[in-house]
Amino acid sequence: MNLELALRSAIQNAIDFLYGVPEQQIQLQPTNIEFEGSHTLVCFPLTKLSKTSPEETARQIGDYLVKESGFVGKFNVVKGFLNLSIADTTWIKVFSDILSQKDHGCLPPNGKEIMVEYSSPNTNKPLHLGHLRNNFLGFSVAEIYKALGYTVHKVQIINDRGIHICKSMAAWSLFGNGETPESNGMKGDKLVGKYYVEFDKTYKAQIKELEATGISTEQAEKEASIMKQAVDLLLKWEAKDPATILLWKTMNGWVYRGFEATYTRMGVDFEKLYYESDTYLLGKEEVMKGLAAGVFLQKTDGSIWVDLTGDGLDQKVLLRSDGTSVYMTQDIGTAILRFRDFPKIEGQVYTVGNEQEYHFKVLFLILGKLGYTWAKKCYHLSYGMVDLPTGKMKSREGTVVDADDLMTEMVNDASKQTSELGKTEGMREQEIAALGEMIGLGALKYFLLKVDPKKRMLFDPSESISLQGHTGPFIQYTHARIRGMLRKAMDRGLTWNSESGSQLKALEPAERDVIVAINQYPAKLQEAAKEYSPSVVANYVYELAKDYNQFYQTIPVLNETDPAKLSFRLAFSKVVADVLRSGMGVLGIRVPERM
């Protein structure tokens, strides 16, 4: 049974019966902890119908519900708030239903498809803290939709062309001496990143030298020999010069293998990768088509623009006067290609930082102007930057937190704390390592996902490693403790079944609180999907774990002598563990059997 819906319809009936008005928007919300009850009806807005005080209105509706609904046990009124207590027998019924379900909260396949793009790094720089937020967010949103029955296609676009990769190529050609990831044991993405930095250093030095000869800065930037080489490589690349293409492929290959290792450790995956080098030509075609159709306009210098002044924005260039494409051109091509590849998808979710909000607003408008109806189903999952206590991450100032390093640090720290607490006794080496990985990454992922994506957040390396309180490990621990208890029950021959609890007549308050929480899970998943916000699930599983810990601390399970209560509490604990695993699962966080 869906308690929420039943309650709403009962309230509708009450209003209809009492005041003769059938359809009403009703405000039903969770009851504050300090009051008795689980659901609260806000009665202030109803006074227009009842023509009496909020308190009296609440009493009238409360009386009706207790008499007629069959599941409202009692009620109390505080000001205009009608606090409803659902009968324990109803809660037990609700719990029995959940117990009999296979995956509480998850829905069967609904035949719908969506696409989620995330990660999409630059091939010159190793992944950093900001990418971690991006990856965890995108992955989690995809998993949330999967849990709700969608077929989800996870993709990313790889920015593999342009002057930036040529800079690394130029520097490697000059200083590399044939160095490869194999020859020096460095991860490929780190190696290429090293030469990108090398380029920058050399470039700056050359500018300084040139300026010393009395040339203007602007002139010096053009004259610097290493920049000339990079530009030369770009021209050769565009002309498909075999040697240049080979070098480009080789160095990109290094990066991809390096990224792959990082993705594996992060626990994220992709169904298909798109490369800008494959999509930018399609983008140009589409722009030309749009021009022919009169959607775009051409200026006297030959450049092509879109006029968005009618939409409150300005004019935006789509092809430069020399015919070269801009980012927008590529993104138009990529979007269209994806809908050709996956014709059944309803929309696309782009997981990209909020500094690109304007870009995506423009992109979606352009796609709409080109006549693609799916344009309005595209969504920019925009997220705020991750700040450090020292301020913004800046690669030039060396304040970037590297993704690989951070993961290693978190895992090492978790492993250390685990062994210090004596939790690893009797575990094999492999188990210990796996546990450290689970806890360290769990802490990191939870930390980055518990905050509303839209907001910028602060990452303090020294404080963020905490494993106590509102953290992933807190939830992992609650799960492990339940699993440990269930193992012990098994050893003692104690068990439960689908009937467990059904003969009970009353619940402990702590038990009721947990059932209320369990019952909220489906709605929380829906909300998270609708808002594209894993933080909804993250905060929910924390609340559930906290409620359960309160129960655990005060109510005996294995030591309970009444067999009916014992089997109910076992079943009840098992369901909590399942929901915790499921909720953490959609966040991309695994939970251990013991810790």
Place this chain on the structure above:
RNA sequence: GGUUUCAUAGUUCAACGGAUAGAAUAGGAGUUUCCUAAACUCUAGAUCCGGGUUCGAUUCCCGGUGAGACCA
């Protein structure tokens, strides 16, 4: 300069326009003969400023101040 996002305990985060603004950390005081103390209990502590709309505003509107982002 234009557009836009944000501002909540010392700190990091919550709060469909609803009740005495929740947590977590850091601080203070406790809980282990009993299912895992990475836990639990108690305690102290906050809505940037000024107007407006509303029965009711952290939330909506206007104006400041401060921080960020984007567009030229």
